[in-house]
């Protein structure tokens with residue numbers, strides 16, 4: 001007779017083939033909905049997501065037939081546990097599972113087809129129109145109209161749907177009695193009892209840097225928009241930070257740059273001047289990955305991706321990368337336009353594809369990030385190199401590179417990176433603080449919007465330029481809420497990517513300060529990164545962290561804020577000095593939120 005181990009291995013091989021087939025069809029059905037929103041594609045996607053749940057449910061029962069204590073092979077037991085860890089698919093009420101899928105699809109459709117009205121006659125989609133206004137307008141009232149118009153057309157329209165979505169998700173996830181609520185299930189993906197506390201500590205460590213950036217930007221914006229827009233509580237109006245959600249502020253770099261008379265690198269202009277088109281943007285990104293020994297895009301990528309917003313049909317424009325579970329079919333869906341921000345997003349989405357390609361030979365159950373934050377950090381990691389003046393100069397998008405002793409040019413660059421990476425930290429942290437409090441039942445529907453603004457006011461130090469009431473549902477105006485995509489992964493990513501950048505610059509023997517390091521063409525750096533990518537989700541993520549940091553202190557299996565703080569150290573000193581010289585009072589009243 002076969003040993004239990006041999007039986008388990010045989011079972012897992014069969015599972016892998018069955019799962020690959022179901023996942024392929026289910027991904028294809030989702031793809032057809034996200035790239036063509038109709039009732040018919042919605043129905044087909046929902047049907048397939050139910051087939052996927054049914055498959056997961058049956059296989060979880062089959063796998064539970066194995067007595068894990070009789071199997072010494074840790075790899076096999078880890079795989080069997082993953083077969084059994086199926087989240088809401090364990091729920092027996094398939095009608096309610098269908099309802100969950102339908103509500104999420106409907107909210108995603110409302111978000112993706114919404115047109116925000118900026119006046120009585122003009123209503124515009126988020127991408128590219130409202131995004132362009134929010135990024136480029138410097139007119140307080142024009143910005144306010146776009147900000148309000150978007151929220152009225154998106155979040156407000158799905159307010160009634162969200163309470164039921166939460167209730168059904170919690171009912172489904174508690175069915176097995178393994179998780180208290182959906183938030184606990186999402187956090188379980190980080191395989192750590194202390195995860196929630198760990199991210200809070202990281203946030204607290206990084207808060208002083210954010211407060212210095214906030215104080216400096218606030219002072220610069222006050223001079224442009226006038227004192228009257230800045231309440232004594234210290235908050236900044238939410239709509240003048242160059243981004244629809246004030247999540248990253250690089251859009252207003254020209255307005256707040258430390259040394260504005262220095263040549264401000266307007267990369268979008270340079271791209272247009274160099275006749276960049278969408279395809280070329282993807283070739284530039286692919287060239288970067290190939291230069292460090294990673295993977296070129298397979299033929300099906302170019303054949304099947306959706307790289308521009310199509311005419312004549314509704315699509316989900318929010319950019320994403322897709323793995324069709326067959327080792328050959330990987331796609332990006334992005335309504336790409338020729339801007340610097342979009343070029344960063346192209347590198348981000350292709351970074352996900354690089355991870356997919358690196359772990360494509362692993363069992364399907366291991367084809368994922370070591371944790372969700374790793375997948376987002378891997379997506380971002382090359383942008384830390386790509387944006388350096390050295391690299392932009394190499395690819396012809398920047399003429400003069402600030403020399404190492406050109407402090408002003410260097411500070412301008414670091415400041416620009418802080419607008420993208422430091423400004424994000426409270427936002428990346430607070431989205432799931434809201435969502436976890438909703439899933440826990442601490443925040444009831446009648447307080448959804450109030451809680452959202454309490455968190456935005458407390459952690460980000462911003463306030464809404466238009467009075468909010470409980471008829472509003474501003475969480476719904478951010479893709480990841482209707483899209484059902486957890487968000488703490490981005491906070492984890494923004495911390496981890498600096499740990500990795502430091503490790504890759506070291507192993508690549510790249511001299512100079514961390515913030516000027518470019519791993520382009522560095523095979524050693526790429527090889528080290530690839531070693532971690534190839535692990536996928538096969539081992540607890542602390543081992544993946546160690547693989548990339550190659551640390552001997554044993555400690556660096558954890559997330560650490562130190563590399564991020566080291567990267568920004570010259571700017572921290574500059575901001576502290578500048579804020580002091582201007583008698584700027586750091587921070588804001590965290591518990592008193594101006595509601596216009």
Ligand SMILES: C[C@H](NC(=O)O)C(=O)O
Nearest residue numbers: 247318319320348480490
């Ligand atoms: C940071 C996050 N990125 C992504 O969704 O790919 C966002 O856009 O909010």
Ligand SMILES: [Zn+2]
Nearest residue numbers: 348352376379
């Ligand atoms: Zn991503």
